[in-house]
Amino acid sequence: MGDDKTKIERIAANAGLVSKDGKQIRIYRRTKGEGFTEYVFQIPLGLSFADFERKKHVFEDGLNIKRTTFDISLADLKSINLRSNPIPQIKSLLRNKQKQRKEIEMSFDGMLKIRVYDQPMPERLPFSDSMLSQCRGWEIPVGVSRSGFVKHDFDAIPHMVVAGATRKGKSAFLKLLVASLIARHPDNVRFTILDLKGGLAFAKFRDARQVEAVAKNVYESLEALRAIRDEMNRRLEHFLDAGIEDVRAAGVKERHFVIVDEAAQIASAGETDKEIKRIKVECEHILAEIARVAGALGYRLIFCTQYATADTLPRQVKQNADAKLCFRLQTEIASQVVLGEGETDAAHLPLIPGRAVYMTDKKEIVQCAYIEDDDIKRIVTPHINIRPRKENDHEKGHREGTKTGGHTLVISET
The missing domain is CATH 3.30.980 (Threonyl-tRNA Synthetase; Chain A, domain 2)
Known part of the structure; x- marks a missing residue:
């Protein structure tokens, strides 16, 4: 027996x-x-x-x-x-x-x-402050695996792809990520959030002083991404002039997280409206630049989708995001799109919210920590800063035509 x-x-x-x-x-x-x-x-x-x-x-x-x-x-x-x-x-x-x-x-x-x-992994893992106390530097709690507590270090691996079907834990993890970073680095973290599902998922964070922008559509997304590109260009020129290799060598404490959720809404493939397609293509190009070179400049890309296809997960993003957190997906093909050829684990995860495949240089099954709304409120409330909203900025830009920034980031791939 x-x-x-x-x-x-x-x-x-x-x-x-x-x-x-x-x-x-x-x-x-x-x-x-x-x-x-x-x-x-x-x-x-x-x-x-x-x-x-x-x-x-x-x-x-x-x-x-x-x-x-x-x-x-x-x-x-x-x-x-x-x-x-x-x-x-x-x-x-x-x-x-x-x-x-x-x-x-x-x-x-x-x-x-x-x-x-002998026993299954826990089906629910409540967030606790003790998880934050176990993190160092730019680490955040992810959850637990069979080998113990799992953290992700955004200075070691700057970019991450997060994928998963509806109600499988993707949005809950993003809330955990933002809340954890605000709690651990309130003065040094910034967020630009492209919440292309209407802005509801990140409503609790909208007025936090660490949040630069929450874009709810492609027009606002392009405006936010252009601002990041201009900032990237200025920082790149400064680093080049000073002979600085990256933010750690420069002693820069700030990290700017760019969160894209849902990536399918910004994908240009299949878009029939010419003007919107042009906007989406430019958004894709800027996101590809962030994935390729912005890690050294202090930018961190969190690229999220529930529709894992080659169109919604661009090659440049996938190749430069060395961390993948993949909740249950509907097909083995979708699992392989995110995790790589032959990696079908995400299609066979149990129907447990928060259960995911976490892949860096190794692969493990994790139960992600779940943060309650009360914990989010407790962490974010001290940092609320009510600011006047920009009124119809994306519509104004759409009427006046597009203007490019003063610098262009030119990347030569070797």
Whole structure:
């Protein structure tokens, strides 16, 4: 009981993970750890770890097929207190076993390692101030994985792609990101937010003094992005004249976060209105410049979409955003658009809000922290600064025609 070795071997065979000469995976070692059992297999020649990783969801589903018998371990039996009535305890144990879903992790170090966990990850992770106290520099809390607390460092990896279907956790993470940065760097963080879903998602942050602009349509987005481009050009000229390599070398404490949500609304592909298409193309060009060169200048791009296609996730953005946080997506193709070829994990995540694939130089499944509205209000309220709104600036610019800035950023790719 409690041994999934035979199940794993049968699942691999039934999934076609067999070499051409008929050889299958062979058990090398089985180790019991705290909360998990690790099975180490030798992979037959002709197969790769990627072949197995692509079938991870098949292994997980196979290990969770419900049968009339329950997987009762010796530890389960030892947990029953025989001094009291054992019948209710056994019934409770069986109910828990019925609800239980096994989760697995795969890794490779010359041998295939499959770690089967006794308990699933938490389905909800409330935000707490203790998470912020564990962060240093420009780190923010992301959530927890099987290996522990997960943080992201925006000075180490400046740009991030965030993707996920509706109500799977993308907007909640963006609120966590903005609130965490305001809490940790109230005097040194700035935001330009392109909220192309109407501006409601970021309404709680609109009047925070750290927020430069919240653009709600393509006209306002272009105005905001042109202002950033002009600022980038001035900073680039200063760095070049002074022989400065990046913001850290310059001792610049400020970081400017550019958040795009929803990217599909700014994509030029398929746009039939010529004037709007021209505006969207210019927005795309500026965002590509930010992704390519602005990291060294202190700008951080957070590029978000729920419609993951090659049109909504431009090549320049994807190649220069070395961090991906991908909540559940509807298809394996969409998962691969965000995470890379063969990376289908996001299509097979459980239907749990906040569950995501976090990928940098490694990949792990995380449960993202969820920040309540009361916590957002508590963090943001001390920084509220009611400012007069610019009235119809984008319409004025549209009537008067477009004007380019005084500098043009010229990038030579090597």
